[in-house]
Amino acid sequence: MADDIDMANALVDAEVSRALSRLRQDGGAQTVGSSTCQECGDDIPKARKMMGFKLCVPCAQESERRKQLFANY
Numbered sequence: 001m002a003d004d005i006d007m008a009n010a011l012v013d014a015e016v017s018r019a020l021s022r023l024r025q026d027g028g029a030q031t032v033g034s035s036t037c038q039e040c041g042d043d044i045p046k047a048r049k050m051m052g053f054k055l056c057v058p059c060a061q062e063s064e065r066r067k068q069l070f071a072n073y
Contacts, residue, residue, distance in 0.1 A: 008070050039063070 022041075035049050036042065039059035048057075055063060 011066070011070070 035044055035046070037044055037056040037059050038054045039062075040056065042056050042059075044053060044056050053060065
């Protein structure tokens with residue numbers, strides 16, 4: 001069980017580091033009305049953005065996969 005917890009902590013640490021690194025690189029340039037993915041910076045289609053999505057499809061799928069992977073912990 002400790003191994004699962006260690007893996008989850010490592011994933012969280014990696015995600016936080018990536019997010020902080022992105023914020024430092026772009027200087028917080030992404031705004032609420034931005035048409036770029038908050039995760040990878042790729043463009044989000046206008047129709048998807050109008051529905052309120054902040055992630056592109058691949059990043060949204062990866063986010064859901066990670067949530068499901070650690071849902072039981």
